[in-house]
Each structure stands twice: as C-alpha cells, then as structure tokens.
Amino acid sequence: MIQKSIPTDLEVARRLTEEILGQARAAGYDEDACFAIRLSLEEALINAIKHGNKFDRSRKVSVSADVGADLTTITVIDEGDGFDPSSVPDPTADENLEKPFGRGIMLMRAYMDEVGYNDRGNKVRMVKHRCSGLPTSVGQSTVHSSGAEPESPCGPSGKTEPARHFRHGPGRQ
Amino acid sequence: MTITTHNKPLQLNVNRRGNAAVVSVVGSVSMSDADRLREALEKLTDERISVIVLDLREMDFICSVGLGAIIVAYLKCRHHAGQIKLVCPVQSVRELLETTRLTKLFRIYDSIDGALAGV
Numbered sequence: 001m002i003q004k005s006i007p008t009d010l011e012v013a014r015r016l017t018e019e020i021l022g023q024a025r026a027a028g029y030d031e032d033a034c035f036a037i038r039l040s041l042e043e044a045l046i047n048a049i050k051h052g053n054k055f056d057r058s059r060k061v062s063v064s065a066d067v068g069a070d071l072t073t074i075t076v077i078d079e080g081d082g083f084d085p086s087s088v089p090d091p092t093a094d095e096n097l098e099k100p101f102g103r104g105i106m107l108m109r110a111y112m113d114e115v116g117y118n119d120r121g122n123k124v125r126m127v128k129h130r131c132s133g134l135p136t137s138v139g140q141s142t143v144h145s146s147g148a149e150p151e152s153p154c155g156p157s158g159k160t161e162p163a164r165h166f167r168h169g170p171g172r173q
Numbered sequence: 174m175t176i177t178t179h180n181k182p183l184q185l186n187v188n189r190r191g192n193a194a195v196v197s198v199v200g201s202v203s204m205s206d207a208d209r210l211r212e213a214l215e216k217l218t219d220e221r222i223s224v225i226v227l228d229l230r231e232m233d234f235i236c237s238v239g240l241g242a243i244i245v246a247y248l249k250c251r252h253h254a255g256q257i258k259l260v261c262p263v264q265s266v267r268e269l270l271e272t273t274r275l276t277k278l279f280r281i282y283d284s285i286d287g288a289l290a291g292v
Contacts, residue, residue, distance in 0.1 A: 010205040017203070035234065035265045042236045046204050092274045098248060100241035103273055107237060110272050134265065135272050 002065045008053040013045040016063060020074070023067040032133045036111035037072055041065075043104035044076040044124050052078025052122055071113075072128045082121030110135040181233060182206075185213050193224040193292045195285055198232040202239030211242035218249035225250065226288045229262040240275065247278060258288040 002020055006012045021038050029037070045061065053059040059079040066073045089096050091103045108115045111134065114127035181200030188195045194217050202210050217225050225246065247257045259281045262270060270276050282288040 014203050014205040032265065038234060039236065039269070042204050046236065046238060049204075094277075097274060097277055098244060100244040100248075101237070103237040103240060107269075107272070134268050 002063070002067075004064075005060045005062045008049050008055060008057050008059050008061060010046075010049060013049060013061065014042075017041050017045065020063075020065040020067065023065070024072060027067050027069060027130075029067075029072070029130055033128060033130055036132075036134060037074070037128050040108045040112045040115075040126055040128070041074055041076075043107050044074070044126065047104050047124075048076050048078035048080075051083065052080030054080065070130050072130070073125065074128075075123065075125045077123040080122050082118075084121055085117050181231075183209060185209060187213065187217070190289060191292065192222060193226065193289055194222045195226045195228055195289075197228040200232065201234040202232065202236060202242075203234065204236050204238055207236060207238035207242055210239055211245065214242060214246035215249070218246050218255070221253045221255065222250075223253075223255050224258060224289065224292050225255065226258045226260055226282075226285055228260045228285055229266060230260065232266060233263060235266060235269065240269075240273065244275075244278070258282055260285050260288050 002016075002023070004016060006016055017038060020041060021034055024034050024037055045063070048061045049055065053061065061079075062075075062077040064073075064075045085105055088102060088105050091097070091099060091106050096102065105115075108124070108126060111128075112126040113129050113132050114125075116125050117123065183202055183206040184197075184199040186197040186199070188197070196213060196217070198210065214225065227243065243257065249255075250257055257279060259270075259279045261283060262281065267281070270279070270281070
C-alpha cells in the first residue's frame with residue numbers, strides 16, 4: 001500500500017506513477033494492465049495538478065494505491081474546488097475530436113474497471129482488475145506458435161470480464 | 174517492498190527530408206515530457222513544414238497531454254495545408270488512438286517511406 005502526499009509537480013507525480021507501476025509489475029500484472037494503470041493514473045494526476053490545484057505548488061495531491069493480487073485500487077485527491085465530471089463533453093464525439101484537451105476522464109473510464117468521484121469532485125477512485133486488459137482488446141486472444149492458448153491466471157481468454165468504454169458516467173455515452 | 178521501474182525517457186529526433194520532417198519519438202510521452210513534444214512540433218509547424226511524419230515505432234506510451242500536442246500541431250499544419258502522419262504505433266498506442274477515435278484525424282502508415290510517398 002502506497003500513501004503519499006506530493007507537491008503539485010508533474011515530475012514528482014511521474015515518479016510516483018513509476019513507483020506504483022513497479023508494484024503492479026512485481027505483482028505480475030501484464031503489460032496491458034500496466035499500460036491501463038499508468039495511463040489512468042497519469043490522467044488522474046494531470047487533472048489534479050492542472051485543473052484541481054491549478055499548478056499551485058503550495059497545494060498537495062494525495063495519492064493512495066493498493067496493488068493487490070487480483071485488483072488495484074487507486075485514489076487521487078486534490079485541494080481544488082472540484083468539478084462535475086458529468087459536465088465534461090464526450091471527447092470522442094465528432095464535434096470534439098479536434099479539441100486538444102478533455103480526454104482524461106474518458107480514458108480513465110475506458111481503461112479502468114471502476115471510476116468514481118466524490119460529490120465535490122476533487123477525489124477520484126479507480127479500480128483495475130488484474131486481467132481486464134485494454135478497452136479494445138475485448139474478445140481478442142493471442143495464439144502462440146504452438147497454436148495453444150498460454151496458461152493464464154485470468155483463464156483461457158486472459159480476461160475475467162470484458163473491458164468497456166464509459167462504464168460509469170450516465171449522460172456521457 | 175518498493176520496486177521502481179524506469180520507463181524509457183523520451184527522446185525526440187528530427188530528420189528533415191526536403192519540405193517534410195520525420196520525428197522519431199522514442200520512449201514515453203508522459204505528463205512531464207509532453208511539453209517537449211509540443212515544442213518540437215511547434216517549431217516544425219512554425220516553419221510551415223508540409224508533412225510531419227511521427228515515427229512511433231519506439232514510443233511505448235503517450236498521455237492525453239501528448240495527444241493534445243499532436244492535435245495542436247495538426248491544427249496548425251492545416252493552416253498551411255500541411256499534414257501530420259503517424260507511422261507504426263505499437264499495439265497499445267494504436268488501441269489508444271482507436272479508443273479516442275483519433276484515427277479519424279490521423280492516418281496511420283506502415284512505413285516512413287509510405288508516409289513520405291508523393292511528398
């Protein structure tokens with residue numbers, strides 16, 4: 001279990017991301033799961049630093065990460081005023097594709113299995129199951145040279161359940 | 174026990190080819206490195222380079238800020254009828270581009286030569 005309060009600093013946040021990712025790799029999470037955790041954690045930290053704390057170095061970002069054998073739970077809290085996540089436009093809509101920002105929450109929802117905010121909107125909690133893979137890898141399986149499925153702690157398909165886009169976020173479809 | 178893994182630091186190499194430029198992106202475009210990509214692309218768009226090819230074969234990660242840097246360059250290129258082309262993103266990055274639907278904005282090529290054909 002990692003629990004840290006870090007300054008509003010992107011480089012410090014990146015190093016903390018690497019530390020958490022190191023735990024996930026040590027626990028046997030595969031590259032897809034590690035990619036998902038890294039991306040979602042970076043997006044949560046970017047939001048906390050940029051939109052929450054507004055790059056104010058006197059403010060802190062609190063991060064907790066519990067990397068378990070089967071799932072990882074990460075919480076990121078900033079000291080900002082919070083926001084309403086349902087008010088963020090869908091960045092995958094045609095009219096928003098050319099916007100250079102606004103993808104963070106969508107990515108967290110796409111790559112993690114659970115994403116939830118507190119009422120104030122300054123705390124996000126994310127859960128990743130070890131074997132849920134990447135969003136668009138649903139149903140795919142890897143056939144190795146032997147033609148047989150590799151043994152996997154996650155079962156023959158390598159998945160415990162299908163990943164999904166926008167799982168949590170009514171009004172964001 | 175805390176184990177720290179070190180992801181590849183970002184390296185950007187720009188290779189000019191006439192009025193085109195190939196930018197090799199090696200390593201991770203993480204939150205603290207995305208500005209370097211933005212600055213490199215901004216320099217090329219300011220020069221009104223007609224085609225910017227991003228060689229993504231060795232880019233293992235990109236965050237939304239990095240994606241934003243590429244979109245900003247795309248928008249600037251459009252002002253002078255320029256283009257941004259992507260070459261061979263690794264599977265996880267390709268899936269990220271599909272998840273965000275940015276494959277609607279950027280054409281993905283199998284090779285640098287293919288991206289530069291006709292330039």
